Amino acid sequence: MKSYKVVIWKLSINRSAKKPTYLVRWSVDGEPFHESHKTKALADRFRAKLLRAADKGEPFDTVTGLPDSLRGGKAALSFLELALKYIDTRWAEASAKQRDSMTDALATVLPALVKQVRGRPAPADLRRALRSYVLPPPRRERERPEEIASAVKWIEKASLPVVELQEITRVHDLIDALTRKLDGKPAATQTYRRRRAVVFNALEYAVELETLHSNPLSRVRRKRGKRAVQEVDRRVVVNPRQARELLTALTYVGGYERASGRRLRAFFGCLYYAAMRPGEALGLRLSDCTLPEKGWGRIDLAETRPTAGKAWTDSGEAHDRRGLKQRADGEVRIVPIPPPLVRMLQDHAKEFGTAEDGRLFSSERGNVIAASSYSRAWKQARALAFPPEQVASVLAARPYDLRHAGVSQWLNSGVPAPEVAARAGHSVDVLLKIYAKCIDGQEQEMNDRILKGLGEEDTQD
Incomplete structure (x- = not known):
């Protein structure tokens, strides 16, 4: 009114x-x-x-x-209204993980951009109201418990107009919220950067709507440490012998009748021998594989099934269904696979068959395998394959470390970086930054060159 x-x-x-x-x-x-x-x-x-x-x-x-x-005659659009408009325009085309990130970032800053209105709800109730009832379009019509309805009513009344962000103090309040977790402790730098990117894009949308003259986040520079290049820790990378021992150990996980580990052996083999991401392996169909009786085979990767959560997928399933990471829809990545993986996939298809949609790897009920299930099997396999000191170390601590080991093995075998990048689904620049510390075999050669340049000879036996 x-x-x-x-x-x-x-x-x-x-x-x-x-x-x-x-x-x-x-x-x-x-x-x-x-x-x-x-x-x-x-x-x-x-x-x-x-x-x-x-x-x-x-x-x-x-x-x-x-x-x-x-200020300039523009409508006093509240930040909550802006957030809803922004999500509505992005939701249909966003992946499940992007939807998760959008609602997380906006639910983080909305409680900080409010007026002093009585009856502020508990932080946990307010965040739940925003994440589970207000921001996701499919969930806005759900019946709301009393505490949620009260929290929604409060944020609707308290949310500040977007134009208030022209005050620099408001911008600092926004950034402070981005740097903190719900318990008030500092958020990780990567979390801050991800959230800031979402809020920056939302404010760019406000500029498009002519609610703001310029993006207020552009006016503030706050250091949050150097932008970390996520290099692979070489300590997590197994050598070929250790990889084979891990894959063998999986056949003992769950016993012969349950076969929970044996069902996953070829899945983990794809992560190592083809350097596939877990989501890519979960989406692999038998029709994507060329498996000859002898020699090398081939996998034509076209789909990935990353874990995202039921709240963010259109299907209501825990796994999203997307094209390959950082590639156009319908684009295929061709990965030649060595004979050991060819045999694993042949044996797997013969023993376990495929899911109804042709996927090679599925649970006993035909569903997409949960990350918790294959992570649990991996933990048991490490305990069987490694001595206690290695079990306690970071060596292959996560299933994803098998992909790191596979890429590192290709590079150390002398495969040119462009070819490795093409097979792994990276750009060459990103590949060399991530795996810079995992390229072995050249240290002695470089040492000899330096000694030669110094006019010295290596006198060691």
């Missing part, structure tokens, strides 16, 4: 806090509102905006307490 019954009072000082703050107080149709500012100048500026709007005869909203137009 809109109202012209607006009363704006003089500034007051809140001395109850450690550092006094300045309050701008006004009412709309008898409903009181107030804004807290750290300095008198900021409070004066905001109060002046309210007075100008009232003098011009602009109607004030009875929910937000703000005039219809503010």
Whole structure:
């Protein structure tokens, strides 16, 4: 509702806090509102905006307490409304993991961009309301428990207008929220960067809507450590003998009758011998494989089934169904596979068959194998294949480390980087950055060259 019954009072000082703050107080149709500012100048500026709007005869909203137009005559779109509009435009084309990231980032900053309104809900209830009921379009019509309905009503009333982000103090509040977890502890740098990218894009959308003149995040530079190149720790990389021992150990996991480990042996073989990502292996169909009786075979990768969570997929399944990572829809990656993997896939298809949709790897019920299931089998295989000191180490601690081992083995065998990158699904630049520390076999050659340049000879036996 809109109202012209607006009363704006003089500034007051809140001395109850450690550092006094300045309050701008006004009412709309008898409903009181107030804004807290750290300095008198900021409070004066905001109060002046309210007075100008009232003098011009602009109607004030009875929910937000703000005039219809503010700064340049643009509508006082709240940050919550912007978040909903932004998600609505991106949802259909976004992957399940992108949907998860969008709702996570926006649910993190929305509680920080609010007015001081009584009845603020508990942080956990507010986040649950945003993540599970308000932000995801398919979930907005779900029946809401009482505490969720109360939290939604509060955020709708408290959410600040987007134009308030033209105040630099508001931008700092936003960034502070991005750097913290729900418990107040610092978030990881990678988490901060991911969330910041989402919020930056949402504010770019606000610029497109002409709600903002420019993106306020561009005005603030806050260091969060160097951008880490996620190099592979060479300590996690198994050698070929260790890889074979792990794959053999899987045949003993779960016993002969349950065959839980044997069912996964070829799956893990794909991660090592073909350097496939787990999601790519989960989506592999028998029709994607060329498996000759002798010699090398081939896999034509076209689909991936990454774990995303039922809340974010269109199908309601835990695994999304997407094309290959960083490739256009329908693009295929061809990976030649060595005879050991050819035999593994042949044996697997003969013993376990395929799922109804032709996938090679599935649970006993034909479903996509859960990450928790293959991770549990992997942990048991490590305990069987490794001595205690290696079990306690980071060596092949995660199934994904088999992919690292496979790529490292190709590079150390002398396969040119462009060919390795093509098979692994990387760019050459990213490949060399990630696996720089895993390329062995050249240290002695480089040492000999340096000695030769110094005019010395290696006298060691």
